[in-house]
Every structure is written in structure tokens, then in C-alpha cells.
Amino acid sequence: MKADPRGVLTGEHFIDGDHACCEGALAAGARFAAGYPITPSTEVVERFAARVPTVGGTFIQMEDELAASITLQGAVWGGAKAFTVTSGPGFSLMMEHIGYAAMTETPCVFVDVQRGGPSTGLPTLPAQADMMQARWGSHGDYAVIALCPNSPQECFDLTIKAFNLAEEFRVPVMFMMDEVVGHMTEKVVIPPADQIEVTPRKHTKKSVEEFEPYNTNGDMVPEIAHAGEGYKFHVTGLTHDERGYPNMTPQTQDRLVRRLQNKITSAADRIAMFEEADLNDADVVVVSYGITSRVAQRAIDTAREQGLKVGKLRLITAWPFPEKKIRELAGRVKAFVVPELNLGQMALEVERAAGGQAKTFSLTHAGGSVHHPEDILKVIVEASR
Amino acid sequence: MQLTEIRIAGFGGQGVILSAMVLGKAASIFEKGYATVTQNFGPEARGGACSAQLIISDTPVAYPYVTQPDIMVVMSQEAYNRFAPELKDGGTLIVEQDLVRVTGLDKKKEIKVYGIPATRIAESLGKKMVLNSVMVGFFTALTGLLDPDAVRKAVADSVPSNFRELNLQAFDKGFECGSTASPNTVETELEAESVTEAG
Known part of the structure; x- marks a missing residue:
């Protein structure tokens, strides 16, 4: 369906990534956010708090991130599209409820504008060190989707995508920005509402008598009914059967947990988004995401000017990891170079997917700034040998 | 509009950002x-x-940071001391001449220095606050990098409506100064002024 025009600020704007993310959420139909302010993410909800009353919605500043991350799920079960916004320390506090969203199949979006960590770390400076946390941060087996924008325009476009994926798969989607992308200002084009595709809630068409909250009817994703609509309603973090009742048998656990994982992994190819260039003749492929992809671009350009056969693979979807693409490339390139603002997180995934067919060079950076393009160039040169 | 790296620096409240x-x-x-x-x-x-760091280009900007600015606007001595050494050879330095003493510039770098008493001009227009629009006007005239009409529109679009007229006046005044400015006259002016003040 098309976006509700009330939430769409059609036009050309010169705004930062945080503000663009907020506009994306509004365009996607988000009418509820709960948050607790934290640099460098606060501008997202600051704008949302100012904008949402004009389109008919609510922002609540909660007492902390634990509260924010569960309140938004209450809003979802009440029928709203909802999200929260945070950065590292707050993201850590939200982990319990990210698991809850995965277990209860609550469609929602968690925005993490990454800053240097661990702990309080570097409040105002960039990092990309929450990438593994986004995938594995809550306990137990589950799967999520994580997207990595690299510009304010993508903060807009991909926030809409994040909400759409959340609805399609009934899963929490991690929106993994970084401080540079969040605070960088560029032109953002917001199209008219009738050009924005929005995925509606997978609401049941069944009668009240027929409906079972977690019966997938042979599909991977169950239909939903909201609280107060007259349907059977039971939402629990306990292992539950198709009726939503707690059921502690290994059989129910196996069926539920495998489905929670498989509904994402089986659709990985369809979810995977990446930007590629010059891969056909490449000896070396630079795999990067977020702000680092733009730093790497300068190194790639210089390397190609020097005659090196370097290709680019920019991850837009980090999770599910596009391992098929990496495996396919690994069979025909010498090496992958993976610069990232952490001590080597997604590089491990690249190495795993490459399966020993091509070498992986992890180019680490503890955060606080971005790589020097020259440092990336040096590793490209080394990897090309 | 080839790729141009610009740094604008001063202290908080001058409208740097x-x-x-x-x-x-x-x-x-x-x-x-x-x-x-x-x-x-x-x-x-x-x-x-x-x-603030600004990169302007006719193709999409990948690397978002300034490495060697082509143009630098400084509105405080601290900003001058900290950033002036970054300037590219043959680059352009624009200073708030009442607040910045241009010293120790490497002559071999052939940097073109322009000065304007932006704060004083803003005060004469009625509000010190609009000194950044004076600077933007001065910048626009001197560098020829951007279409003056486009910048004027951007000024009007970026300031609160009740201060729009004043900011446009400030822009025009700065632009006028920039249209007639010649480079490398700042140091002499500064020295002459300080002598007068002392006398």
C-alpha cells in the first residue's frame, strides 16, 4: 500500500542522517516512538517528538532504555507502527526486549546510532562496533534483520525499508547507523507519498473463532490480531504453541525456535541488499558498510587509478549476512579487504563465508574517527600481491 | 563546481554551522x-x-571530511591558530579581521587572504547575530563558487522568518564588500588599527 501523505514531507531537504531517519519512520507510518535520549541518536526522536503531533501520534520519553524498548512493543500490539532510537549503552540495555520482540514476533524497529564503546566510551564519536551485538545480543537462538545506511538519503529510504521488513517478517529490525552518518548533512529527496511503498501489518482475515495467534497456516510468518479487537490475545516470552499458550515441551521449543530463525535465513537472498561495482575483473574486493564504505571508496578509486583490479561490495543488509554472494566471489578473487570501525566483526563473517577460498584482510579501527583512506589503500595493495 | 573543500571555524554562537x-x-x-x-x-x-567542514562538488561526495581545505573561513584567533596550517597551497583564507590576526602564514604557500569586519557590519545593521550572513555574502562574492541567487535563496530558507530581511541585508552587504575586496591587505590594516587604538 502507499504511504499516508500526512507523514510524508515531500521535497528536497538539506538535513542530517538522524533527521532523515525520523522522516523515514514517519513516511513508513510510524506513529509511536518511545525513547531515552542518548548522543548521537537524540536528534531522531527530538524531531519525531516535534513532528508526530502534527500527523497524529505519540512520543514518550521513558525513564530508561529498558522501558523504551518494551513500551514500543505495547504500542505495536495496540496496532501502531513503532520504534525506538538509541546508541551503544542504551542498545545494551535493550537486548532483553529485542529477544522478547523476536520471541513474540513483534514487528518493530530499533535504531542504533553507533558510537565508540564499550560502556560509555566515546559519546560523540563514531564506531561500528555493535554489529555482532545487533545479531547476537539477546540470549537464545533467534534471527533479526539489520540494515546499514551510508548517507542521510539512505537513512530516509532504508528506515522505510526497515519498517517494511519488520512487518513482512514480524521481526525486530536493527537500523545500524553510525555517528558520522547520523550527524552528516546532505540533500535528502523525499518523494510524494504515492511513490512510497509501505508494507501493512499482516493482520488476520480470519474470524474470531478460527484465529490462533501463532498458527502460521503452513507459512513461515503468522498473522496478527491486536489487543482489544476481540480475538484471542496472548503475548508471552515463554515458549508457546500455535494458540499462544506456554508449552514447555522440547517439540514445541524446537518447532518455534527453528521457525523464528528459518523465517529469516530462508529468505536471506530476498532480503539481501548490497551495492557492487567492478566485481567482474576484480582480484581484490573491498567489503564495507556504513560510513566506512565512503572512506573505502576513496581508497578504491585511487587503487584503480594505479591499475589495481579492485572491486566494491557494500553491505546494505548486514544481517542476514549475504554469505551466498561472498561465497560466490571467494571462488574467483584473491582476497577480501574488510575495513570497519571495530576490531574485526563483519570480517569474521566474510572469512567464514569465503570458506578458505580467498584470503580475508581485516582492517580494524577502534573508533573515534574514520580510517585514513591511505591505510585502506595500503592493505588493498598488499592484498593484490 | 569541481570538488572544493571548505572549513568554516570560529566559536559557538557565531553561526559557524x-x-x-x-x-x-x-x-x-x-x-x-x-x-x-x-x-x-x-x-x-x-x-x-x-x-564545520563542507565539501561541494558536481559529482557525489564519497569521503565526507576535509583533508586540505581549498577555502577556509575563520572567525576567531583560536580557530585561525588551529586550522590555518591545513590550508592548501594557493588556497583562500577569509578572516573576521577584527577577531583574527593573520600571522605566521608561509609565504611560499601563496595563500590569498581576505578580511572583513563582519561583526561590526552586522552590528551596524542592527544585530550582531547576522555576522554569519555577512560572511556568507562575502564568501559568495570572493570565491565565485556558487550562484549568488542560489546562496541568497538558501539564506532566506535557513533563517527564522522574522529575521529573513535582516539576514538578506547582511548577505548583500557582505557580497558588496566581497565584490570589491582585494587579497592580502588584511595584515597591514590590522597593524594600522592597533596602532590607532594604542594612540
């Missing part, structure tokens, strides 16, 4: 170019040193 936003908006929205603005975030931005 807004200046960069206005120029970036002019380039990417009112002209068909690309612009990226990044700014220093941190405790130092509150009342202390403040700096």
Missing part, C-alpha cells in the same frame, strides 16, 4: 551540485571552538 548549512544547501538544493556538511561534536562545541 549555519554558514556551512547555507552554502551546502545552496550548492545541493538551489544549484544542481552535491554538498556534504560535517561538524565537530563534543563538549568543545558549547561556547568554545566550533568548526
